[in-house]
Amino acid sequence: MSLASRTRLAALLAAVSVAAAGVTGWAYGHGDVRRPAAPEAVVRPSVTEGSALQIVAHPDDDLFFMNPDLSRSISTGIKVTTVYLTSGESDGRNEAHSPHLDDAAGPADRAAYAEARQNGIRGAYAQMATGDRSSAWQRRSIPTAGGGSAEVDVLVARPEVNLVWMELREARSISGDNPESLRGLWNGRVPALGSQLTSGTPVKQEFSYTREQVTAAIADVLAMYKPTTIRTQDPTPGRTDAGTFLDHQDHVYGARFVQAAAALYARSTDRPHFSVQNYVSYPNSSLPPTLDPQTAEEKLGYLKTYAWTDHEDWCGSPAGCGDRKAATRPTGAGWNQTIRYSRGDGTSWMAEGASGRLWAFAALDGRMAYWTRSGPQAPWQGPRFLSGAGIDTGASAVRLPDGRIAVFATRTTLGPAPEDYGRDVVYAVQTRADGAFGPWQTLGTPDTTDVSGTSAISAPSVAVDPAGRLTVYVRDSRRTLRARTQTAPGGAFGTWQDLGGAGLLGDPVTATDGSGRRHVYAATAGSVLAWVQPAPGAPFGGPFATGLPQTTGVLSVRAEGDGVRLFFRRPGSGSVGTSLASVDGPEPQFSRVAAAGGLGGYGGIGVAGGLLAGRAGAGTASVTGADGPQAWQESQMLYTGAPAGVAERAGTTVAAALGLDADLHVVTEVPAAGSEPWGGPPPAPRAPAGAPPTPPPRPLTKK
Template identity: 80%
Template sequence: MSLASRTRLAALLAAVSVGVAGVTTWAYGRESERGAATAGAIVQPSVTEGSALQVVAHPDDDLFFMNPDLSRSIATGIKVTTVYLTSGESDGRNEAHSPHLDDAAGPADRAAYAEARQNGIRGAYAQMATGDRTSAWQRRSVPTAGGGSAEVDVLVARPEVNLVWMQLREARSISGDNPDSLRGLWDGRIPALGAQLTSGTPVEQPFSYTKDQAISAIADVFAQYRPTTIRTQDPTPGRTRGGAFLDHQDHMYGARFVQAAAERYAQLTDRPHFSVQNYMSYQNTSLPPTLDRQTAEEKLGYLKTYAWMDHDDWCGSPAGCGDRKTATRPTGAGWNQTIRYSRGDGTSWMTEGVAGRLWAFAVLDGRMAYWSRSGPKAPWQGPRFLAGTGIDAGATTVRLPDGRIAVFATRTTLGPTPRDYGRALVYCVQDEADGAFGPWQSLGTPDPDTADASVTTAIGAPAAAVDPAGRLTVYVRDSRRTLRARTQTAPDGAFGAWQSLGGAGLLGDPVTATDGSGRRHVYAATSGSVLAWVQPTPDAPLTGAFATGLPQTTGVLSVRPEGDGVRLFFRRPGSGTVGTSLATAGGATPEFSPVAEAGGAGGYGAVGVAGPLLAGRTGSGTVGVAGAGGPQSWQESRMLYTGAPSGVADRSGTAVAAALGLDADLHIVTPAGPAGAQPPGDRIPSPWHRAVQPRMLAQARER
């Protein structure tokens, strides 16, 4: 990024900061790091740190699909910034769409409707941050690295809350073939995409961006705000059997622009580490609710503010104070009851190698990072990085019989042309136990080769297993929502062809575990229940899919071996409580114990299992722990996190749970007391804390 582009946005900060007391500096991440580093090596309980930046296609995508993560991040006081790629001008009428609406009902005014949506967003953010939707904003026009201008709004009472309006033209259709759109720009069907300026914006001159200029403009925003967590939509939601996109085209292609901008931003050296979290959008319509009633109602309250439900003139704008289209259905299609991650929701990213050696993996800066600990009393070290870029959020690990670790992920290739865009399963293996990792190797995709990357890239996250001989098998949900598998023909050898294991309508990613008798189990959720594939004997082929009779879940599963069976953990729709059932495979089909409650009320997302500990999101959104042996309340921390927690019980019996904070750092918790002691209820765990203490991290950087 050029010095000139940095200077432009830095100048904005100086302009916006005038008269605003207590403005947080752009170097927030650095200041936080310096303060922590001087605190010494004393273990400090984890709190939410870093900065979060959301990038969405339209005003309201954040409120519908990223809340309550968004409102809870604002409540912590960290820097929170949202970038809107398009103006969301639609048909230019601030009322519900009607096929009978014509100019007799009032002329279309896209600039005014876009401004009304801006007003609604400012009111919703002010309400989230201060409780007062009329709280004042300072608004400025800022030159961008793409050669255009963006509007930047700073909340005066909470200047760490910023909104950035790129004001590009939207597609004005969910799936329609409109070249003047982010999709057309990405695919090279138009040389440049023009702006749709809102009425009242401080941006005075129209502009347009080429594809490269749009990527540069977004990357420049990243460079100035220095986020440690980037939130965006799903770049690969896929299509229906009829060919329609499963999501709005602006959501999908906007997320691809974010991928490209994040890749460009990652090339800078003067920045903090960052993670990426992807969110599901329209697909939530037909899926079970994930939020408890109280959280869903709170989310709905912010949507009602945005929708301008009361029609009071609280903003003083002739364009209106919110989005009256949304006012006809502020819940969306049940979206106020739901939040889902489309990537990075797996819990198997932590494992033990040789005895006592723990490994944890997470994607930072588009690369696979890892932390390790050589023994129960040894310090953690990291993050260190495997070679290679383009790695998507999420990791799956498995231990080979000789103690080596294999890591699985998916990787996105952007390429110079739209045809080059693609996503594949990849894996790498240690050369020897405790040794260096080899290069990433591609397993391709189970979907057929086609020019339509929106289909071939709509795969899930992998699950991996290893047999006693050391042969690896990877399982993945394909774009048709069925289960596919690929197995090595020999230990450390090539993988055979993709095999179809059936199943239909898979919602969540598969999970796998091997029971005490050596039989492998694989499970995947549907929208109504859970399907199972099980080996009838240890050496037999996997059979299934079997109906389990288990109740509806929110779609994310976790599993751990338990005696001659495996125990499943899942969230209950509409409440977030954790249910559990023990699966045994003694007969022709697996049998399941009655579902029992396993961990505290509320929360959403996957639950990590670390021996006798459960780790997951509490009702307040923070990471917490509970006992897996019976109903327990979550013991909450003060830290929000991204993705899903993971955990492992090492061979000494010590459980360690881990989560990636919004600061892009690894945080861990272990039970207090001797190895093998019971978790909460009987023993209080140590507080969540950074795995690598700040002083050690600072010394490592100095070296």
């Protein structure tokens, strides 16, 4: 990286400061993420407000699949609440290898085992928040809109940390056809699902919920806490060849109930805007690790507390102080080394339209929100909303040759019958440059069978040819690449085409090189596959084996001369690698993988010009140069999804991310050096597991 480039990068300025418009600048500090951890728990204030609410099926789904996002949210001091739909009572035996219920090991006690899991969760949260697993909780029972009751636990030392226990019965089987389950309730196999109260709970009266009452009860919790970020599991993980879900049935159907509850909550008016982030659960077992060793070890520390690995009686409960089933393998199936989003890792949700106007898109409240800025010196305006509900996390935007913007997404359909559930690809196009958007139009889905059971299509990736014809690419539920292209600019789309491939992960990415050839790439568990036009307008060749190394499954791409450059995370470290793809013959050729960006981090990488934006090892929104392994310049902001970037025709480079406050946050790389260096204090180092608390520093104010 040249001295001039380093100077420009060091002079990134907050492009806007318009809180009323829902847009703020990133606040940055100095230094590398790899400083030693402090010997004490620290509250690291975020520059954003807002609150995060996790909803999971079982006690431990949050620790296995949503950390370190969870612990880092707690560390900022924002409001953090986790809701557990079922009690996780399993077979009622709190031991590592539970025998069958009918042998001589003694009677099962599901209420006691569920309480032990509660105790382990409370210990892990207290440790994340205060460093002391035995820190006190205040517990009470509250009525729910479903006609039952829930237990609410408040951490006394950090009352912004809450746990809500819905205490419904779990399926007691990963995939078995048990009607007494969330799956059975969703599919109408049973009219109501009963409770499984834990021993020691302040909830004293048994209850049951219909499907509508479960939805209402969850929506009521959302209304009580008013989150700006909702985290939940994957409602559409897909199926195996044998027809069973790739995930635990409670994870899948619990997430579908959350979808229905969020849609109900979105109809209310007394609430802030909110985003939704979905997390991969069991399928992580067969996928590459995404976390660096330091973060994985920190995550494991909280899991060991939950699993009660030391067997010390720190909680004073006869039921036990944690989940001994997890004690022999607190790592899970390698889950302590991994966090992965099932949607929202795409980085193509910004575009430059006519006359230098920028557009940014994100799903808020189940609708497509957009922000716009008319020029480099103009304020951002938004969020404004396209009509229509059911829009999923993950948007892709492109500019048409006449300056109009087209935005693509997927949409989930909910209905009273199980077969009403499904997902389709939709798009909306401006009626004129800088004008209003037309109505959503549907492209359907390439999954034509078992739509309600799978619907596991990826978010779309979109390309536009010189004539203005659009092509949309998705990964289908069979993990192959599918495409649909307009027959004429502005006209109807042809049928879904099967482009092949196997075992694809994440969202496909596409770019057009300087010679007009289109490239499409998709990750697999072991490498990356490529589809490339040998000449502009020619049919695609591929899929080609690229020979690229294993990635974490999330790709970004930008055009570079007569080729395109790929960016990806390396498993086990989170560092960013890059390779240039060029075409000289029937197959693309790839340069040696080089380092780009600092060490650590996870999730998608926004690429624009010479700028990379993504998570540093501390999980914060950070930037660095694209042409070398410089350290991340860290902000003090956590965010959801992945950043996007645009290299404007005016010469500036803009990166944006959606904060946990459901606001757009922006930084701009100015084209000339000489600005003041970074302002504000550096972010505090990550706290180790099990450290005592210290008084929090004075929070920064939002710009």
